[in-house]
Amino acid sequence: MGHRNLGLCSLKYANHVCLVSVINYRIAATTPFHPLWRHSCSLFHSTITNAPPPLSALHALSIKNASLQTLNSANHLLNLYAKSNNMGNAQKLFDEIPQKNTQTWTILISGFARAGSSQVVFNLFREMQTKGASPNQYTLSSVFKCCSLDNNLQLGKGIHAWMLRNGVDVDVALGNSILDLYLRCKVFEYAERLFENLPYKDVVRIVSWGSMVSGYVWNGMYEDCLKIFKLMVRELVVVDIRTVTTVISACANVGILEFGRHIHAYIQKIGHRIDAYVGSSLIDMYSKSGSLDDAWMVFRQINEPNVVLWTSMISGCALHGQGRQAIGLFEEMLKQGIIPNEITFLGVLSACSHAGLLEEGFRYFSMMKDAYHINPGVEHCTSMVDLYGRAGRLMETKNFIFENDISHLTSVWKSFLSSCRLHRNVEMGKWVSEMLLQVAPSDPEAYILLSNMCASNHRWDEAARVRSLMHQRGVKKQPGQSWIQIKDQIHTFVMGDRSHPQDKEIYSYLDVLIGRLKEIGYSLEVKLVMQDVEEEQGEVLISHHSExxxxxxxxxxxxxxxxxxxxxxxxxxxxxxxxxxxASQLLDREIIVRDIHRFHHFKHGSCSCGDYW
DNA sequence: ATAGGGTTAG
Structure with a gap:
C-alpha cells in the first residue's frame, strides 16, 4: 500500500471506514502475508478507484468460525459493498455471515433502500425481526424511506404506530424520514403534528423545515411553502441554502417576481455563495416570473456552471420565444465540453418550436438521437409535432405522429389542432379533432380548441355543436384566473370579478380603454371567443376576461x-x-403575460409570440 | 459502520 493510493484516497474516499476496514482485516489475518491482507488491499484500492472489488475477497474472509472481531470486519466490508452500490456482492457476503447483528441487517437494508428496492427492504425488515434482531433508528429510517418511495402509507403508519406503542425514541433524522412519507402521501395533519413534536434544539432540525418546505412544493401548496419560509426567517437566524433552493422553486411556480427578488436578496444578505443548484433555481424563477434579464444576470455570475444551469437558461430563453439565443447558448455549452441531457434537448427543441426554427429543430432532434444516443421521449416528440405544425408541414406532422407511436397523447393532438387552425386547414383539422376527442373526451381544452377552429373558419353551426357536445358530456371548463403582484400584495382576478375593492375604478377604466382601443382598430372578437365563456353572453363577458x-x-x-x-x-x-x-401600443407600455404555455411580451402593438401560441 | 432536505422539462 503506497503513498500514491493513500493520496488518492484522501482525494476521493477519505473515508474513515476504508482505513478502519483495512486495519481490521489486517488484524484478522494470521500472518503478515496472509492472502486476506492482499485482498483487503485490492478491495481498498477498488474502493478508491470505484471499480467493483474482486469477489474472491469475500471468500478469502474465513468467517465461518467467526469471532466478534471478524463480524465487525464483515460488517465493514458489507458496508463498502453497499456504499458502492454493489448489492449483488453485498447480498452474497451477507448470506455468508452466520451471526448477523442489528448492524449487519441495517447495512444491507440501507443499501437496498438507497437502490430503491423497497420490496427487498420490506422482506429483510420482517425477516430480521423473526431472527431476533431488533431494528434501530437507522433501520427504521431506511424502511420509511422505502414506504415513501412506494407511496405505501399504510405500512409506514403501521410501523409508526408500533413505534409509539413501544416507546421507540424518534430522533430528528428518523423523524425526517417519517415526515417525508407523510408529506409525499399528502397527509399534512400527520406531518404537521410530527413536525411540531420533533426535538427542537437539534441542529439537523433544519432538515425538517426543509422537508416541510419541499413537501408543500411537491403538492403545489406554494402559499403554505412561502408562509413556512417566512416563519423560518423569523425564528431562525440563518435558513440553510438547500431549503432556500426549494423555496425559490416554489416562487418559480407562482411566478411572482417581487417575492423571488426578496429571496434572492436574502441569500445575498446571509452571504451564501450561489452554486449551480441555487443558480439554476434562480434562473428558473426569474424566467418564469417574466424577467429574462435577471435570469441572464444570475447565469453570468456562476463560476462553475453545470448542465442543469445551462439547461435552465436555455429553457428560460425558450419560454420567452428567444429561439436564437437558446441555440447560441446550446452551441456555447457544447463548445465548453458540457454534455447535454434529455432535458437540455427538450429546452432546445421547445425554443426552436416557439421561434419557428424548423431546420434547426430537426437538426437538434437528430443530434440528440445520433450523437448523444438519447431516445426521444414523448415530450421531445410533442415538441417536434409543435415544430412541424407551426411551420405548416401538416402531412409531415401526421406521419411523424404515427412513426413515433405518440398517437395516444392528448398534448400531441392539441398541438396539431392549433397548427391546423393557424394554417386554416379545416379538413385536416376535423380529422385531428376526431382523434383528439377519442383520446381526451373529458378535456375541456380539447373542445375549446375545436370550436375555436370551427369559429375561425366561420363554421358557426359546427362550433355550436361542439359546445353542446361538451355540455352533454358534462365537461366543465376550468375557470380562468389571472394574477398580478403590486408591492407585497397578490391580486387575483376571475372573469367578471366584482369582489375587488377597486372594482368600480377597474370597470370604468376598462370601458374607457376599450373605447379608445376601438378607435385604433381593435374590435372585440366576440364570435371567435364565445366558446371560452361557456355561455353565449355576448360582448360584456368577453370584455371582462380575467386577464x-x-x-x-x-x-x-x-x-x-x-x-x-x-x-x-x-x-x-x-x-x-x-x-x-x-393597449401596449396606445399606452406605450410593456405588458408581459405568462400563460399556461409560454410568455407573451407585448410591446408597441405586437407580441413576441408572433401570434402563435 | 448503518438513516434525513436542493436545481433544469411537462
Whole structure:
C-alpha cells in the first residue's frame, strides 16, 4: 500500500471506514502475508478507484468460525459493498455471515433502500425481526424511506404506530424520514403534528423545515411553502441554502417576481455563495416570473456552471420565444465540453418550436438521437409535432405522429389542432379533432380548441355543436384566473370579478380603454371567443376576461411606462391577445403575460409570440 | 459502520 493510493484516497474516499476496514482485516489475518491482507488491499484500492472489488475477497474472509472481531470486519466490508452500490456482492457476503447483528441487517437494508428496492427492504425488515434482531433508528429510517418511495402509507403508519406503542425514541433524522412519507402521501395533519413534536434544539432540525418546505412544493401548496419560509426567517437566524433552493422553486411556480427578488436578496444578505443548484433555481424563477434579464444576470455570475444551469437558461430563453439565443447558448455549452441531457434537448427543441426554427429543430432532434444516443421521449416528440405544425408541414406532422407511436397523447393532438387552425386547414383539422376527442373526451381544452377552429373558419353551426357536445358530456371548463403582484400584495382576478375593492375604478377604466382601443382598430372578437365563456353572453363577458381585469388593474396601480406582469392559469384567448397588443401600443407600455404555455411580451402593438401560441 | 432536505422539462 503506497503513498500514491493513500493520496488518492484522501482525494476521493477519505473515508474513515476504508482505513478502519483495512486495519481490521489486517488484524484478522494470521500472518503478515496472509492472502486476506492482499485482498483487503485490492478491495481498498477498488474502493478508491470505484471499480467493483474482486469477489474472491469475500471468500478469502474465513468467517465461518467467526469471532466478534471478524463480524465487525464483515460488517465493514458489507458496508463498502453497499456504499458502492454493489448489492449483488453485498447480498452474497451477507448470506455468508452466520451471526448477523442489528448492524449487519441495517447495512444491507440501507443499501437496498438507497437502490430503491423497497420490496427487498420490506422482506429483510420482517425477516430480521423473526431472527431476533431488533431494528434501530437507522433501520427504521431506511424502511420509511422505502414506504415513501412506494407511496405505501399504510405500512409506514403501521410501523409508526408500533413505534409509539413501544416507546421507540424518534430522533430528528428518523423523524425526517417519517415526515417525508407523510408529506409525499399528502397527509399534512400527520406531518404537521410530527413536525411540531420533533426535538427542537437539534441542529439537523433544519432538515425538517426543509422537508416541510419541499413537501408543500411537491403538492403545489406554494402559499403554505412561502408562509413556512417566512416563519423560518423569523425564528431562525440563518435558513440553510438547500431549503432556500426549494423555496425559490416554489416562487418559480407562482411566478411572482417581487417575492423571488426578496429571496434572492436574502441569500445575498446571509452571504451564501450561489452554486449551480441555487443558480439554476434562480434562473428558473426569474424566467418564469417574466424577467429574462435577471435570469441572464444570475447565469453570468456562476463560476462553475453545470448542465442543469445551462439547461435552465436555455429553457428560460425558450419560454420567452428567444429561439436564437437558446441555440447560441446550446452551441456555447457544447463548445465548453458540457454534455447535454434529455432535458437540455427538450429546452432546445421547445425554443426552436416557439421561434419557428424548423431546420434547426430537426437538426437538434437528430443530434440528440445520433450523437448523444438519447431516445426521444414523448415530450421531445410533442415538441417536434409543435415544430412541424407551426411551420405548416401538416402531412409531415401526421406521419411523424404515427412513426413515433405518440398517437395516444392528448398534448400531441392539441398541438396539431392549433397548427391546423393557424394554417386554416379545416379538413385536416376535423380529422385531428376526431382523434383528439377519442383520446381526451373529458378535456375541456380539447373542445375549446375545436370550436375555436370551427369559429375561425366561420363554421358557426359546427362550433355550436361542439359546445353542446361538451355540455352533454358534462365537461366543465376550468375557470380562468389571472394574477398580478403590486408591492407585497397578490391580486387575483376571475372573469367578471366584482369582489375587488377597486372594482368600480377597474370597470370604468376598462370601458374607457376599450373605447379608445376601438378607435385604433381593435374590435372585440366576440364570435371567435364565445366558446371560452361557456355561455353565449355576448360582448360584456368577453370584455371582462380575467386577464383584461388584471391588465387594467396594473395600469391603474403602477407608474406610467413601467412594465406590467400578469400570470394566467390557462391559455390566453384570442381577444385578450389582441386587446393587450393594442393597449401596449396606445399606452406605450410593456405588458408581459405568462400563460399556461409560454410568455407573451407585448410591446408597441405586437407580441413576441408572433401570434402563435 | 448503518438513516434525513436542493436545481433544469411537462
Amino acid at each position: 383584461k381585469l388584471a391588465v387594467v388593474f396594473g395600469i391603474i396601480n403602477t407608474a406610467n411606462r413601467s412594465p406590467i406582469r400578469i400570470i394566467k392559469n390557462l391559455r390566453i384567448c384570442t381577444d385578450c391577445h389582441s386587446f393587450i397588443k393594442n
